[in-house]
Amino acid sequence: MSGAVALAPPALARLTRLMGGRENLAASFADTCRRLAARHGEAALEPWAGGALALVEVNAGAGALLAFWRASLELSGRLSPAALGETGHAAAALCREAGGRATLAALDAFVEIAPRLAGPAERTLFWRALLALAQAAPDGVALVAAQARRLVRPGHVAAFEGFVAAGLKAAGRDRARQRAFFALEDPLALGLLARIGAGPGFAELETDLCRVLAALWGTPPPLQPLPPGGEAPRRVNIAGPVVRLPEVFPGVAGEAARALYRAAALHAGAHLHFGNPRFPIGKFKPVQMALAGIVEDARVETLAMARYPGLRRLWAPYHVASSADGPTVASLLARLARGLFDPAYRDPDALVGKGQELFAAARGRIDDPALSLAIGTRLANDIGQRRLRFDARGHVVEPAYRDDGLGLWDFSDIAPEAADEVELMVEAARLERREGGDGPPDAAPSPEPAGRARPRPAGETGAVIATYPEWDAAAGIERPDWTSIRAVMPAAGDTGGLRHALERAGPVRARIARLVKAARVGRAARLKRQAEGHDLDLDAAIEAAIARRAGEVPDLRVFRSTALSQRDLAVLVLIDMSQSTRARLADGAGVLDVEKLAVAMLAEALAALGDAFALIAFASSGRGDVRVCEVKGFDAPYDTAAAACLAGLSSGLSTRLGAGLRHAGAQIARVRAFRKLILVLTDGEPSDIDASGEDLVQDARRVVLQLRSQGIDTFGVTLDPAGVGSGPAIFGKANSMPVRRVEELPARLSELYFRLARR
């Protein structure tokens, strides 16, 4: 060996020397070296040795070095010594941040998943993600390494990096949360995990599903996402009128995912359309529930296919269970489902044949859901007599497009002796209830309140960005620099609620879209009697000819032309988000929610029109603290961030309208446009903790007049059910629109805009 040392290139030589002195490593090192050299030739090992030295230099410890030898041998057929050297360097960098144990775990994980990594770029990606994790949450490295198989999917290595980044962001510096996340014990982590390599998911397909459901069954049911649970696959859940679909079907991607979602949604649609009986649970056992569910599925599908024969094509591909799947009860149930779906299917187990016979015999009363209960009970008895064990906890409805079947049952009268067993099945199907605590199994989950606002941390006041004067009506003077405007960072809110509200408002939105279309085309103004134009103005031409014959001087302007009316308009929507907007309407939505919906609809229209616009919300807490939140500036696009910000507005504080208006005026004054419009959306009277309402009305009136003299029109849309508010006093009678019914606000606001914009 000593002879080789003298000749060996420097890194390998150094490494050999160092290892020779380490009792617990010398033998394994020599062995590794020998086997690598046999494959690649000793001369090629230099870069590999460089990687190993890097590990030595960061004191990686014997465990990590042994793991590196292991990795080198395991992967020697796949990776060159140079690539292995890179691995050593990457592991060393990791070790500096997270220590030897984490490095050991990472190297072992790397051996496992290396075959999934395509080329150096993906290997780099893997190590880079671990390094980022090590820098922020060193404890997470070993946890993630232990789950590497689940987290690194072929073709989706970038998603691994995304997973780590999301975890760091979600957990912040909270150690416990970090641990839970990276050990995959956190719901968010599980959700992200399920999405790796899957998709499109519920979020991408919701609109499509809604449309297909609407097309086939009329008004679509409310759809909600169902977060992924543990290891067991998720199924659709029907809760009252609501259909809850898994956020993703793990492992199903592309067109297959689209097809599966459609199959699932239309199956649920068939339940809602043809039955959804809610059998009283009474003393029914899980096995009876499961079988009655299978029969009921077949019943509603049979009815659905009678009306829409093409649905068979949609569902048939999922019915592939066969006796080759093994002698389990789960397989037997899947085959029964197949047999009822496809009467031509023959199964060696008599239970399937019996089910088919009973079902065929009940054809005449297929409209009656009670037949499902009757047939299901008979089949369940057979299973019981054959002493087949039905695993209530592990039961998963097959095929995957079908719902969990729980929607068929009314659990309110559960017999105590059956409760435990049934609970097992319900729990297994609906893991998330324990996490989310969203009510008893038979209660429809209450939809998220539209545009739920995130509570703002107290005392979150931003820097003063402007001061404005205020009119003191009593003293008859304008007090300079009396109010201070502070910018508050808009909290990003949950856009889901807002999106749903927008979807529910379909007809109004469609109407607005038509207005947009009409306005965008710009109504061509027809100009008669022009000196030039693209065709003759027949009447003018005739008059000219008559004049000429009569010996008069003809007017030669005999052409017609058209001119498109140009839109050159800037609009600023000023949104009152004071405490009074917290009031609730009969349907539970808050006034602010309706305001948001109204603004969102208008914003969509404005964005489609290409008109310059800004959205600013305001509230105040005394003259020194007038808060404004810029939801969208004139230069910013109306994108998802802006929508999230709009959704995130929350009610609170008072309404110092004059200050808000001055600020709005200052913003819009900077914009170049022929017409400038401020639309104020407010529900109440000006008020604040340190001023009288009457004074503030006077001040606001003064601002409106000042703005008008600057060529800025201010228009007040006031939620004023009684029609007695100060709107007309502030904005003038012609420029104020009291809205009596808050629900009408969205339609009215947009209509108002189009009316104003046409003038």
Place this chain on the structure above:
Amino acid sequence: MPTAFPAGSSPAGSSSAGALDLSAYRLAAEPYYRPVGDEIAVFEAAWRHRLPVMLKGPTGCGKTRFVEHMAWRLGRPLITVAAHEDMTAADLAGRFLLTPEGTVWHDGPLTQAVRHGAICYLDEIVEARQDTTVVIHPLTDARRMLPLEKRNELVAAHADFHLVISYNPGYQSAVKDLKESTKQRFIAIDFDYPAPALEAEIVMREAGADAALARTLVAIAACSRNLRGHGLDEGASTRMLIHAGRLAAGGVSLEAAVQAGIVLPITDDADMRRALSAAISACFA
């Protein structure tokens, strides 16, 4: 059925023309119309009192066909004018034209109908500008007069003159709408797509489709109409079904016929087409 006003080739009208020959506007054969409700009775009653009629309803649901049928039934000539944005009052009422001998007045289609007792059908009246529309006001109240300002003439309507307009309420925006004072002069008959069995009957007859094909097409139409307000402005009209049915009855595969006759014309939105196609594919085995 030469029902549209033939712009260039119209019989030259002049004040001196007495009983003009409107035979070109008479319907020789019975236009097929399948009654859906009591619309024939209502129209006949309105006709008896010469009350102007407004046919409301979505595009392609049979309004035009109905007027043709009624004109035939009542034995009156029918003059149809398709309104458009650039239509002026002169286009309806008439104008002076130049001839070698001097200027000659030329009756517009409305004036022709008024003088000689035809049914005048103004299709898609809202497309015209409101200042054009008001020329019909004096015709549609007790006066039954058409003032021709340019000619300084007041034409009293022929006893058989009858005015019918069509109006598609779903399609209009606030920008284009009939004036209240115009709307309130009319008897309205509401049209909608016929009930499935009836619509299938119409499709069979008009497209030469067999019963099964007609039923499938009607089911497809129902799906598309459910999407109104979910991304479609309008569902498939009876007219579209007839078009698709003709293609399919002529040997084009049903899928291709429905794509070409319904899906592609009705929307340009790729996502919408996908959803619609999915629903359509559920409609046939």
